[in-house]
Amino acid sequence: MKEFWTTLASVMGVWAFFQSILHTVFPPELRFASLKLFHRFFNWFSAYCYYDITEIDGVNTNELYNAVQLYLSSSASITGNRLSLTRGLNSSAITFGLSNNDRLMDNYEGVTVLWEHIVTQRQAQTFSWRPLPEEKRGFTLRVKKKDKSVILGSYLDFVMEKASEIRRNNQDRLLYTNSRGGSLDSRGHPWESVPFKHPSTFDTLAMDPIKKAEIMADLKDFANGEAFYQRTGRAWKRGYLLYGPPGTGKSSMIAAMANFLGYDIYDLELTEVHTNSELRKLLMKTSSKSIIVIEDIDCSINLTNRKKSGGAANSGGARSNNFDVSPPGTSNGGEEGGNSITLSGLLNFTDGLWSCCGSERIFVFTTNHIEKLDPALLRSGRMDMHVFMSYCSFPALKILLKNYLGYNDGDLERDLEEEFKQVMDKAEMTPADISEVLIKNRRDKERAVWELLEALKLRAEKKSRGLNGTVVEDEEQEKRALDSPKEEEEEEEDDDGELQESCNKCDQNNDDQKNN
Secondary structure, three states, X not given: OHHHHHHHHHHHHHHHHHHHHHHHHOOHHHHHHHHHHHHHHHHHHOOEEEEEEEOEEOOEEOHHHHHHHHHHHHHHHHHOOOEEEEOOXXXXXXXEEEOOOOEEEEEEOOEEEEEEEEEEEOOOOOOOOOOOOOEXXXXXXXXXXHHHHHHHHHHHHHHHHHHHXXXXXXXXXXXXXXXXXXXXXXXXXXXXXXXXXXXXOOOOOOOOHHHHHHHHHHHHHHHOXXXXXXXXXXXXXXXXXXXXXXXXXXXXXXXXXXXXXXXXXXXXXXXXXXXXXXXXXXXXXXXXXXXXXXXXXXXXXXXXOHHHHHHHHOOOOOOOOOOOOOXXXXXXXXXXXXXXXXXXXXXXXXXOHHHHXXXXXXXXXXXXXXXXXXXXXXXXXXXXXXXXXXXXXXXXXXXXXXXXXXXXXXXOOHHHHHHHHHHHHHHXXXXXXXXXXXHHOOOOHHHHXXXXXXXXXXXXXXXXXXXXXXXXXXXXXXXXXXXXXXXXXXXXXXXXXXXXXHHHHHHHHHHHHHHO
């Protein structure tokens, strides 16, 4: 045993001696060049090529690294033995990933590739404006040289698209609203957001199935139409106008569109936007794959039809595009604290050059009175698809009965169905009114159906007699609401006049007493 250790010590000494001679004879530059030449020789005869994808590219985060991490999570959850689990912000699902220095095989169009997750310790930093993580992370992609054109040509694009789809499916929808007075939040953004949890879908939306299918097909064509819009030279956006009586499901339609496409919603409150410049800045801060909504545009701003109001405003014949869009009830949008958005600014917001600063956006306007809107706002290119949200029809009623009472096709008696068909169009009840009747009696299905039928018959009878029509009521209520500020001003003027008269009489009596 003693001889073994003696021999080992001698060998170690000889190795140290030759190593010192090697370092003396061959300088570091020569050793590095020899090692580099050896690697080139090895790679020349190797059948594989390697690509490194680092987590940080300089000082910026590498988006391809994040995309690969998400893409491999779908395969790692099935084939991996040791995985890392993560859950991102606003995410409703757990993401699987490769552990440190683990490998995973992938197949694309018959080509097999190998992904390896490399994690090493980063060298100590001397000074940096941006502190870097202690660990250096990256992916190494190994492919055969004969398959290099396939991988670089379409595989990496496929990885990016698949990662975007996974991120969109895992991430909850967000509902944004513009901050009051154009103020910025702690991150410098003019939008405030909350998680969007609205459960409305096209399956639960009370609407004619044929019209519903047309809207779904149009939305699907838009979402998959990037190549079409590029080929035709059009901005990748689309406008929808939802109009009809109150309670017909316009807001539910917007929620169903967002859930169908997986888009975020930006609810734009125009009364909080003071200038065209603020409107453009809000548009610039919206993300792609989003729905920008302006609800009740006829009520939020005084944007009237130029054909009706242009003659009075410009008796000379020329009509101006600058409209007072201050909130209803204010006298002048240009006053301090008022709103000075112009019609031209709103049109450019939906169809001008600034509307092209992002891609895959949908603009949705809602109104109860389409006749009050200016025709320039309604033309194709701004509002491409006009959707009339009508009163509840019999096909829409069947959807409501299924949602609230669990009735499927054929569950209702034939005679009862015929009665509903005869009375539905005459009653002109909104889906909101019908839903309220069903909600109150949802514990007793038969009672809910009969009470709904009686309510429809009563409404149809009133309609036939011309009593308490909902449309007439809505028009009168809106007229009273618009006239009330004027009446209040007239009453105030009368009160001021009476007060001034009484003051004058008092002054005259005082003068008479002094003279006497």
